[in-house]
């Protein structure tokens with residue numbers, strides 16, 4: 339009731355939710371009854387989880403922020419949602435996002451713009467802006483987002499919460515509306531590292547419905563760190579931390595840079611050995627990401643033909659039905675990505691764009707491998723600036739894309755990364771939060787969570 343009340347009070351200002359469940363109290367009462375009957379409870383019993391609206395839920399609509407899927411009700415739960423329900427969690431609603439996850443502000447949603455709870459005139463980041471704002475404003479306890487090129491980490495930084503992008507394959511993508519399948523992962527938001535870790539634990543693991551999900555054992559990500567003895571044992575002594583040199587150049591807001599420096603000195607105080615490390619191909623990541631993500635999306639989005647899903651515009655001939663349904667259903671950013679992707683994949687340009695971007699992807703993966711052979715974790719800002727004004731970059735896609743420079747490389751390499759708050763910059767009526775990013779080797783979420791937990 340407390341959460342529902344807060345949602346009613348704050349939603350008119352924030353617009354984080356596209357849909358709020360009407361079953362929350364009923365599900366909570368069911369848990370009460372289980373307690374009365376002394377029945378076993380799942381690890382997330384009664385925890386309110388908000389879910390990004392590109393993750394399928396059988397009892398609520400799933401629009402992916404697009405008109406093309408307006409009114410669509412999936413006949414199934416995404417595996418991550420099914421696992422949450424099996425753990426006793428209550429899905430409180432579906433959160434706003436940039437259409438199909440394409441954007442960095444939620445301004446690209448076909449339905450509404452979400453505001454940043456720290457300053458309502460600013461963006462919450464994106465594309466999982468609704469999920470980040472919901473945790474930040476305590477409209478829920480934790481939330482799920484998706485991260486193709488930074489969509490969990492950048493909004494976590496803008497909204498002052500913890501954001502966790504798992505290793506590619508750690509969490510099943512079954513039921514996640516596909517944007518760029520080789521990059522997409524479902525990620526977690528929480529107000530503490532332990533919350534994000536516990537949430538990740540409940541949704542991780544192999545799934546026979548997603549051939550790219552990993553069969554690796556899932557460690558108990560968070561519970562072992564919740565002990566006083568653990569914190570007193572100086573567990574970070576000798577941990578090798580590499581600060582990525584290319585992420586602290588002049589393009590980064592000076593206040594963000596100084597927050598990152600503050601965070602690294604804190605890590606040194608905790609016993610870490612901090613050095614600088616270079617990723618020579620770092621700056622190639624952004625163009626390679628936008629070519630690959632657009633290419634994959636142009637293929638993935640071909641399924642929205644007005645016949646199989648969502649909205650249809652009637653026409654007397656099949657091709658015009660496709661054409662009109664897509665013309666009306668997709669927003670302008672999505673259309674631009676489909677055009678860019680189709681162009682990059684077309685016979686005459688494939689070698690120059692798509693193939694070359696794949697080669698860059700290999701280079702970036704090798705750069706990370708070298709750096710992570712010499713370091714336990716790597717560090718960078720989560721974004722070059724704090725949250726900016728609504729409207730500021732809306733009509734300048736290149737400026738918006740440039741804001742993803744800190745995060746896209748991690749997706750190209752499939753690595754896990756954790757963003758947590760590390761300071762504030764001046765701006766608006768309040769100071770604005772800034773986050774920093776810890777990057778680990780594949781499947782080493784546990785190490786990131788350990789460092790993050792001790793850091794906070």
Ligand code: GLN
Pocket residue numbers: 438439440441442464465484485486487488489490517631742
């Ligand atoms: N802003 C990036 C894009 O538009 C990343 C989005 C995401 O991670 N879903 O592609």
